[in-house]
Amino acid sequence: MNNGEQSSKKNKESMKSDIFVRFLVIAGAVFIGVAMIMPFGIRYYYKSRISDYETIGNMGAIGDFIGGTTVAFLTAASVILLLATIIMQRKEIKISQQSIEELVKQTESSVKQAEEARKETKVTNDTMKKQQFETTFFNMINLHHNILKEIEGGRKYFIKLSAHMKEVYRLDGFRYFDEQFINEILKKDNEELDDLIEQLYVDDYVMWELENRFGIEPNELLAQALAGKDEQLEEKKEMRRLSFKELHLGNREAYRDILDSIRFDEYRYTSKPPISNEVINNFLDGYKINPGHELKMYVYEKVYEEAESVVGHYYRNLYRIMKFIQESDFDIDNLEVNEIEKRKYYGILRAQLSSFELMMLFYNVNYSTKGEKFKALLQNTNFFDDHLVEKDFIWTNDKEELKYFAKVGN
Structure with a gap:
């Protein structure tokens, strides 16, 4: 009806x-x-x-x-x-x-x-x-490319910067770590320090002797010597112990000279020295296998201090673009849609960076005091995701730092 x-x-x-x-x-x-x-x-x-x-x-x-x-x-x-x-x-x-x-x-x-x-x-x-957002966003992207053009060498500059950072780590980083490592050893109690220096004094001589007589490649004679079956080597080891006790025992200044003379730099290229010594193993672990955050910061800050006038503007602009995305609301009534939109623009920004640019940005936010705000901004964004090339890492344990940036729940 x-x-x-x-x-x-x-x-x-x-x-x-x-x-x-x-x-x-x-x-x-x-x-x-x-x-x-x-x-x-x-x-x-x-x-x-x-x-x-x-x-x-x-x-x-x-x-x-x-x-x-x-x-x-x-x-x-x-x-x-x-x-x-x-x-x-x-x-x-x-x-x-x-x-x-x-x-x-x-x-x-x-x-x-x-x-x-x-x-x-x-x-x-x-x-x-x-x-309005996209207009501003793409203008900032254009500014990023203009800044990159002003850097001598453009994207290749970051490849050179990575290589320079490896060299700084090999030289300055080693000296810094070596000094810190020796200082930590000298803080030990007298009795413990005496035993430790004596062992290092003997083992360093043994390594030199083994290299001269047998080389460092595995062989039967080297294996017998390491097993204590070489009478000549055992006699020299005993003489080395007696020499230490007569000349150096209890003398902390002599201990520092001994530590300074030990060829720790020759151990950094291998994780398997011809002799087994806890101190040497700790040195290898702290310098080569699992370097700490303080050492990495020292190296990067030294490199960044030299390069800031070139790349400082570059990183500041990237920070502003990322902050602009983070502070924008695309759909205040739907958080899921809002996050999807943000991830889309994260991806667009990331696509502007080469592999080495992305890696050096990773080092900038992780190992620079000036990158701390940028690091906090990138937390839980998956910005680096799986886009970093691990073989290009300067430190093998860098991938552990990626957990900070991973999206919670992923």
Whole structure:
């Protein structure tokens, strides 16, 4: 049933209700009129028919009858008018309900229109915000390329910077670590230090002797000597111990000279020295296998100090681009969509960097005090992901630092 038919039906029902109410009102009025007229009509009618009529009091019995009859008419009139009132009130309530329903519908329609307008406005605003973001973002990308062009050699500069950093580590890094390592040894208690220096004093001589007699490649004679089966070597080792006790035992200045003379630099190219010594193994672990953060910072800061005038602007601009992405909201009502959009722009930014640029950025944020804010910005972003070439790492344990940047939950 359509709206027109429903409206027509309601109008017909309303007309019937109005006619019925009018009928009841008229009927009620008639009953009231009859009730009012009846006492006077009966009085005049019976006045001439009562033989001993003197006053109205002589009509007592007839009055009782009239009273009872009049009350019945009045009661009937009250019931009829009450019924009419109820019907009218029901109609008014129905009209009020219809008005409320219409108002509710209008309100719902207004709310719906407002919601649609809000969504349209949000889409428009989001589109404008994204356009503004992309305009600024790609302008910053263009600026990045212009900065790169100003660097002598462009992308090749970062390959040279990586090679220079390896050389600084080989020379300055070794001297720094060697000094720190020796200082740590000299902090030990006297008795422990005496035994340790004596062992190093003997083992360093043994290594020199073994290299001169047998070479460092595995062979049967070398194996026998290491097993203590070479009598000549064992005699020299004992003489070396006696010499240490006579000349150096307890002399800390002599201990430093001994440590300075030991060829730790020859151990850094192999993790398997011809002799097994805990101190030498610790040296290899701390310098070659698992260098610490302090050593890496020393090397990178030394390199960056030389190169800051060239690459400082480059890194600062990258930081600003990354910060701009991080602080932008693409969809405040949907965090997942927001993260997807950010990852897309992270990828676009990363695609502008060569493998060596990306690696040197990795070193800049990890091992530079000036890169600490950048590092915090890159946390949990997967920015480096699997895009770094591990064979180009300067330190073999650098991949452990990647955990900081990995997205939680991935």
